[in-house]
Amino acid sequence: xxxxxxxxxxxxYRVYQKREGVWASVQGLxxxxxxxxxxxxxxxxxxxxxxxxxxxxxxxxGKTTTLKLLSGVINPSSGxxxxxxxxxxxxxxxxxxxxxxxxxxxxxxxWDLPAADSFRLHQHIYRLEADQFKRTVDELADLLxxxxxxxxxxxxxxxxxxxKMELIAALLHSPEVLFLxxxxxxxxxxxxxxxxQFLKHYQQVRRITILLTSHxxxxxxxxxxxxxxxxxxxxxYDGSLSGIIDQxxxxxxxxxxxxxxxxxxxxxxxxxxxxLQPPKFKFRVGRDDVAKTLGPLLATKQIDDIVVxxxxxxxxxxxxxxxxxxxxxASAQASK
Amino acid sequence: MLxxxxxxxxxxxxAVNERLVYRGDxxxxxxxxxxxxxxxxxxxxxxxxxISSRPDESLDGKIAGYRYGDMVAxxxxxxxxRAFSSMPGLTSGVARSIRSGEVxxxxxxxxxxxxxxxxxxxxxxxxxxxxxALPFTLVFFLCRGFFLNGWPAPEEMLVFFLxxxxxxxxxxxxxxxxxxxxxxxxxVASLGFIYMLLNFLLSGHMFPLELLPESPVNLRAAVDWLxxxxxAYFSAAVFLGKLSSEEMWRGLAIEAVWxxxxxxxxRWMWSRGVRRYSAYGG
Numbered sequence: 010x011x012x013x014x015x016x017x018x019x020x021x022y023r024v025y026q027k028r029e030g031v032w033a034s035v036q037g038l039x040x041x042x043x044x045x046x047x048x049x050x051x052x053x054x055x056x057x058x059x060x061x062x063x064x065x066x067x068x069x070x071g072k073t074t075t076l077k078l079l080s081g082v083i084n085p086s087s088g089x090x091x092x093x094x095x096x097x098x099x100x101x102x103x104x105x106x107x108x109x110x111x112x113x114x115x116x117x118x119x120w121d122l123p124a125a126d127s128f129r130l131h132q133h134i135y136r137l138e139a140d141q142f143k144r145t146v147d148e149l150a151d152l153l154x155x156x157x158x159x160x161x162x163x164x165x166x167x168x169x170x171x172x173k174m175e176l177i178a179a180l181l182h183s184p185e186v187l188f189l190x191x192x193x194x195x196x197x198x199x200x201x202x203x204x205x206q207f208l209k210h211y212q213q214v215r216r217i218t219i220l221l222t223s224h225x226x227x228x229x230x231x232x233x234x235x236x237x238x239x240x241x242x243x244x245x246y247d248g249s250l251s252g253i254i255d256q257x258x259x260x261x262x263x264x265x266x267x268x269x270x271x272x273x274x275x276x277x278x279x280x281x282x283x284x285l286q287p288p289k290f291k292f293r294v295g296r297d298d299v300a301k302t303l304g305p306l307l308a309t310k311q312i313d314d315i316v317v318x319x320x321x322x323x324x325x326x327x328x329x330x331x332x333x334x335x336x337x338x339a340s341a342q343a344s345k
Numbered sequence: 346m347l348x349x350x351x352x353x354x355x356x357x358x359x360a361v362n363e364r365l366v367y368r369g370d371x372x373x374x375x376x377x378x379x380x381x382x383x384x385x386x387x388x389x390x391x392x393x394x395x396i397s398s399r400p401d402e403s404l405d406g407k408i409a410g411y412r413y414g415d416m417v418a419x420x421x422x423x424x425x426x427r428a429f430s431s432m433p434g435l436t437s438g439v440a441r442s443i444r445s446g447e448v449x450x451x452x453x454x455x456x457x458x459x460x461x462x463x464x465x466x467x468x469x470x471x472x473x474x475x476x477x478a479l480p481f482t483l484v485f486f487l488c489r490g491f492f493l494n495g496w497p498a499p500e501e502m503l504v505f506f507l508x509x510x511x512x513x514x515x516x517x518x519x520x521x522x523x524x525x526x527x528x529x530x531x532x533v534a535s536l537g538f539i540y541m542l543l544n545f546l547l548s549g550h551m552f553p554l555e556l557l558p559e560s561p562v563n564l565r566a567a568v569d570w571l572x573x574x575x576x577a578y579f580s581a582a583v584f585l586g587k588l589s590s591e592e593m594w595r596g597l598a599i600e601a602v603w604x605x606x607x608x609x610x611x612r613w614m615w616s617r618g619v620r621r622y623s624a625y626g627g
Binding site: 077080081082083084098100102105106109110112115116117119121122126127129130132133134135136162 | 348351352354355356359362363366446447449450452453454455456620622623624
């Protein structure tokens with residue numbers, strides 16, 4: 010059996026609709042209009058033990074809602090999910106001792122006290138043996154390079170340092186399943202990299218299962234073998250990162266470096282130009298038409314260099330998001 | 346069981362540490378606590394002055410059974426009771442953690458929020474008493490002359506201490522309930538304000554409850570059955586020997602019932618609130 014099983018999971022919120030203006034506010038006192046917002050609209054997913062899965066999607070796609078469902082913070086409107094055999098929203102203590110949720114924007118450490126104090130609290134909340142606990146803290150603090158900061162009040166730490174402490178706090182009880190919601194949000198490149206390295210190492214050594222949401226493609230490229238694209242509350246794609254390009258983009262980008270004396274006249278009428286800046290000429294062409302297009306060019310022009318590449322991943326994903334959003338709006342319209 | 350005790354104990358120690366960070370603020374706060382009392386003492390001084398200049402046999406220099414010294418002693422004792430029953434920042438803290446989503450922590454981690462807050466509050470109070478002991482002792486020593494009846498009898502002393510403990514629990518659980526209302530209504534500041542107003546008037550915080558009117562509505566009798574009087578008046582009245590033995594124990598019993606009521610209410614609100622939170626919010 011898979012460690013995480015999600016079957017037709019749905020979650021809709023009721024949101025208070027308020028029209029603009031003072032009069033509308035007064036009306037709102039007596040009669041409120043609500044609108045159902047479907048944050049998750051039927052997700053099916055299986056994750057095996059030891060997988061590192063990324064949730065990719067635009068803001069409001071349903072990523073965080075899914076993580077909240079899986080960590081038992083919210084109940085679904087319908088559908089089922091089990092994590093390690095537990096139904097998350099039953100919130101049994103047994104389940105809660107075996108997973109962790111880290112939210113990049115939420116703080117679970119005590120603000121005015123050193124992180125070491127918060128860790129000690131976690132030791133007792135999760136009933137950890139004293140020497141085991143000490144070893145874990147040392148190991149994690151070493152890996153994240155924060156040994157010297159353990160005794161400094163959390164409020165005096167930088168955002169990156171605080172995030173590292175949050176991670177340590179979440180991992181003290183050696184969770185078998187870890188949910189990470191935007192763990193590198195707002196961090197600088199160095200801190201991001203450090204945390205990526207750490208997560209990668211930790212996951213490889215412990216073989217735990219991790220679900221991560223992030224906006225940073227670099228996080229995902231560095232960490233996850235499997236990417237789940239969520240948009241409009243539905244899974245749009247499930248597979249490897251590079252597979253996204255194969256599935257959603259039918260184009261290639263061709264860059265030509267023309268000879269010094271070559272004449273550029275006539276090229277500006279070429280279809281799909283991305284950039285025309287002598288001696289560089291860049292254009293977009295259907296995957297199947299690359300050879301057909303390049304043939305005549307090679308025959309007539311002197312060309313020093315040719316590069317044929319996939320369009321940038323960000324661009325492809327942005328296109329997937331836009332399409333999914335449009336689809337979900339269309340279906341919301343249709344259901345009215 | 347042992348593991349649970351250990352968890353709470355760690356919580357307690359950490360909360361003590363946290364409080365000690367603010368010890369300077371505490372010192373100042375303690376001294377400030379006596380300022381309003383001082384203005385009340387002066388006000389009553391002026392009032393008693395007027396009474397004594399117009400001798401009236403029926404009053405005998407007393408107002409509602411209080412001589413001037415009794416009145417001052419009453420306010421001083423109310424300061425003590427309120428040091429147990431007042432919970433600065435509790436309602437708003439609970440409301441804030443619900444609104445900001447911090448409350449999630451208690452859904453994700455195997456630890457109980459109300460228990461957590463209780464242990465924290467006990468720690469805060471103990472640190473407070475420790476730091477405030479010196480200024481309190483000083484004030485009471487200087488004012489010892491106002492306690493015209495001297496020390497209370499052992500039985501009164503016992504009821505006094507029990508009532509202080511219960512008033513702590515009562516204040517705590519009332520404010521927890523107010524804070525938990527946030528699960529349904531995002532803003533509870535006005536609710537807290539109403540509570541504060543009623544508290545001022547009906548707990549004996551502003552004046553001894555003997556001064557409440559008996560007609561057209563018999564407020565005087567009604568407050569006996571409300572929880573508020575146990576937040577200020579009751580303990581002070583016990584200490585000052587205002588109540589008969591029977592009245593004391595009956596009051597204590599009513600107070601205990603209210604404490605129990607608010608504990609159950611808080612539990613119920615928490616479980617309903619969490620259900621609602623996970624259905625709508627999150």
